[in-house]
Amino acid sequence: MPVCHLEPLNPSEANCRQAYHSVFLDEPNQHLIGNFALLPLRTRTRGPALQLPPLPAGVTELTIDASSESYDPLDEVLQLFRANTFFRNFEIKGPADRVLIYGILYVSELITKIKPNMGRRDAEKAVMNSALDTNFAIPGDAGFPLNQAFEPPKDRNEAEVLRQYVGQMRQELAQRLLNRVYADGSNAPSKWWLSFTKRKFMGKAL
Amino acid sequence: MAPQTPAVVMDNGTGYTKLGFAGNDSPSFVFPTAIATKSQGGGGGGSGSGRPAVANKPSFLTGGAGPGSHLSGKRGTEDLDFFIGDEALAASAGPGYGLHYPIRHGQIENWDDMERFWSNSIFKYLRVEPEDHYFLLTEPASQYHLNYSAPLNPPENRENTAEIFFESFNCAGLYIAVQAVLALAASWTSSKVQDRSLTGTVIDSGEGVTHVIPVAEGYVIGSSIKSIPIAGRDITYFVQSLLRDRGEPDSSLKTAERIKEEYCYVCPDVVKEFSRFDMEPAERFKQHTVTYPNGKSVTVDVGYERFLAPEIFFNPEIYSSDFLTPLPNIVDMTIQQSPIDVRRGLYKNIVLSGGSTLYRQFGRRLQRDIKHLVDERIAASERRSGGAKSGGLEVQVIEHKRQRHGPWFGGSLLGQTPEFRSYCHTKAEYDEYGPSIVRRFALLGGPGST
Ligand SMILES: Nc1ncnc2c1ncn2[C@@H]1O[C@H](COP(=O)(O)OP(=O)(O)OP(=O)(O)O)[C@@H](O)[C@H]1O
Numbered sequence: 098m099p100v101c102h103l104e105p106l107n108p109s110e111a112n113c114r115q116a117y118h119s120v121f122l123d124e125p126n127q128h129l130i131g132n133f134a135l136l137p138l139r140t141r142t143r144g145p146a147l148q149l150p151p152l153p154a155g156v157t158e159l160t161i162d163a164s165s166e167s168y169d170p171l172d173e174v175l176q177l178f179r180a181n182t183f184f185r186n187f188e189i190k191g192p193a194d195r196v197l198i199y200g201i202l203y204v205s206e207l208i209t210k211i212k213p214n215m216g217r218r219d220a221e222k223a224v225m226n227s228a229l230d231t232n233f234a235i236p237g238d239a240g241f242p243l244n245q246a247f248e249p250p251k252d253r254n255e256a257e258v259l260r261q262y263v264g265q266m267r268q269e270l271a272q273r274l275l276n277r278v279y280a281d282g283s284n285a286p287s288k289w290w291l292s293f294t295k296r297k298f299m300g301k302a303l
Numbered sequence: 304m305a306p307q308t309p310a311v312v313m314d315n316g317t318g319y320t321k322l323g324f325a326g327n328d329s330p331s332f333v334f335p336t337a338i339a340t341k342s343q344g345g346g347g348g349g350s351g352s353g354r355p356a357v358a359n360k361p362s363f364l365t366g367g368a369g370p371g372s373h374l375s376g377k378r379g380t381e382d383l384d385f386f387i388g389d390e391a392l393a394a395s396a397g398p399g400y401g402l403h404y405p406i407r408h409g410q411i412e413n414w415d416d417m418e419r420f421w422s423n424s425i426f427k428y429l430r431v432e433p434e435d436h437y438f439l440l441t442e443p444a445s446q447y448h449l450n451y452s453a454p455l456n457p458p459e460n461r462e463n464t465a466e467i468f469f470e471s472f473n474c475a476g477l478y479i480a481v482q483a484v485l486a487l488a489a490s491w492t493s494s495k496v497q498d499r500s501l502t503g504t505v506i507d508s509g510e511g512v513t514h515v516i517p518v519a520e521g522y523v524i525g526s527s528i529k530s531i532p533i534a535g536r537d538i539t540y541f542v543q544s545l546l547r548d549r550g551e552p553d554s555s556l557k558t559a560e561r562i563k564e565e566y567c568y569v570c571p572d573v574v575k576e577f578s579r580f581d582m583e584p585a586e587r588f589k590q591h592t593v594t595y596p597n598g599k600s601v602t603v604d605v606g607y608e609r610f611l612a613p614e615i616f617f618n619p620e621i622y623s624s625d626f627l628t629p630l631p632n633i634v635d636m637t638i639q640q641s642p643i644d645v646r647r648g649l650y651k652n653i654v655l656s657g658g659s660t661l662y663r664q665f666g667r668r669l670q671r672d673i674k675h676l677v678d679e680r681i682a683a684s685e686r687r688s689g690g691a692k693s694g695g696l697e698v699q700v701i702e703h704k705r706q707r708h709g710p711w712f713g714g715s716l717l718g719q720t721p722e723f724r725s726y727c728h729t730k731a732e733y734d735e736y737g738p739s740i741v742r743r744f745a746l747l748g749g750p751g752s753t
């Protein structure tokens with residue numbers, strides 16, 4: 098629980114504002130590995146994620162709304178990224194929040210790969226290089242920074258499925274981030290997105 | 304003495320001093336509460352001079368004569384070698400002068416400097432003869448920042464002030480009013496305010512601190528006052544940090560402050576606001592041109608700071624790691640800690656005052672968030688009592704045209720009333736009873752007056 102240091106017994110404490118949470122927290126029948134939710138994704142990458150329908154006509158990655166049946170946790174990651182990176186405290190309310198945390202921390206990492214004068218093709222190379230690299234840490238691995246809050250998979254089989262799912266998240270996030278960072282068609286990255294390289298959600302980095 | 308001279312109204316803030324005449328809509332002068340004195344030698348120094356600060360050793364306690372002669376005997380000597388306000392900033396940029404801010408957290412800390420500051424305010428800026436005028440001065444209600452249930456302005460401060468105004472300046476009459484009470488009076492100009500009540504909660508946010516001050520029938524409820532260490536200066540720093548993160552060509556404090564004052568507003572929801580910037584970039588992003596004295600200029604892009612900067616009132620965590628309680632919660636706590644029979648009046652009349660309350664939609668967001676806290680508490684207590692409905696509670700935040708200089712404008716309103724002079728202490732009374740006479744003032748604008 099993020100703490101309000103002021104007069105902790107006051108009922109107003111309960112209303113301390115905080116970072117935004119996932120709308121998928123209450124999703125029924127979540128497929129869990131450890132306490133991480135393998136939520137359905139809207140992606141053509143190969144892996145264990147259940148598929149959501151493609152974007153309906155007239156809807157873009159920028160305009161998609163949480164009420165759409167195509168809306169997925171990666172849309173949410175990109176929507177909440179800029180707001181949530183200002184927060185150090187985050188109370189995890191359920192498995193879907195861990196998807197959100199991982200996604201935000203990965204976007205932070207990706208952004209550092211895009212340099213201010215990179216055109217889209219070079220940026221694509223740089224971020225896909227990271228996204229396709231299978232050498233990344235998952236919960237339970239020694240190099241994973243959030244092991245206090247993420248449970249490890251039960252066995253090697255679960256670990257492999259989780260690794261493939263996270264790999265899908267990474268590839269899909271890389272593509273969608275590029276669409277945002279190069280949204281204006283100028284072939285120059287958005288300085289507004291790149292300005293977030295110095296901020297760290299929850300004070301953490303992958 | 305001419306009977307018709309207007310009262311002089313002076314509001315000396317931590318950051319800015321507002322000077323002018325009762326009856327006017329705005330102060331004649333607004334400048335930094337800063338003084339530049341000779342840095343060394345010559346005996347004309349500021350805080351480093353040999354003369355003890357009056358606060359440490361008030362002359363009326365040492366038997367009257369003491370060191371209390373102040374400037375009156377010295378006018379025309381080395382004491383004139385100082386500057387105040389914008390001139391002080393300019394002088395201190397060159398050699399030989401040191402810059403001092405005699406007021407900290409709303410309280411006078413250096414009485415020598417303050418006396419010089421007042422003297423220049425009266426003789427050089429307002430250009431009045433004090434013996435022809437009554438003076439209305441302001442004082443803060445609380446002494447310390449950081450959420451401390453603060454004592455009221457200590458009585459010695461008033462006595463020091465009276466000594467300077469009556470003995471050094473020889474003023475005709477003096478009234479010292481509490482800023483929050485004046486800010487309430489200033490809100491009487493709002494069409495939302497029906498009865499001219501002096502009950503309400505004042506949120507005064509200037510440069511250094513933000514105070515939340517409950518007032519019941521003109522009297523400050525001192526034990527419930529709260530302050531938060533977030534105000535204009537912090538918002539400027541936050542804007543500056545965002546400009547730096549983007550590597551803007553000018554991220555000076557001055558530019559950050561300009562951007563803050565010109566472009567910032569409060570949004571209903573940060574995430575939605577980010578997507579507005581994505582959808583309508585042409586309307587949302589702005590460009591600010593900075594022109595330098597040498598004629599060169601640069602263009603600074605203005606973006607998310609427009610809504611993120613004042614958001615630190617509502618989500619302090621995005622700026623500060625050790626102060627996390629949102630302003631709406633502080634207001635709610637302040638009122639909850641006030642006597643139960645005045646709470647309804649305190650929620651109904653939440654009045655904004657000071658430069659850092661001027662953001663567009665500030666009042667609306669504050670009202671929404673406080674209302675939300677209140678409604679939740681009522682719902683919880685209804686659940687506990689098994690569904691008994693309570694009447695609900697009106698929460699109203701008042702914004703008005705005179706908010707910027709709320710305390711000054713309230714002083715201007717009250718200082719022009721026909722009975723104002725009868726509420727003042729006069730020079731004759733001072734001479735007869737001594738400085739302790741200013742420990743009490745009858746409540747101006749309170750019940751019974753018009
Ligand atoms: N339009 C505006 N929007 C936002 N902030 C503003 C605006 N105009 C002035 N300010 C800020 O208001 C502050 C000054 O306010 P004010 O004059 O009420 O303070 P003060 O009385 O000197 O200080 P204090 O009340 O802390 O003793 C500065 O930080 C200034 O940048």
Ligand SMILES: [Mg+2]
Pocket residue numbers: 316317507509657
């Ligand atoms: Mg002030």
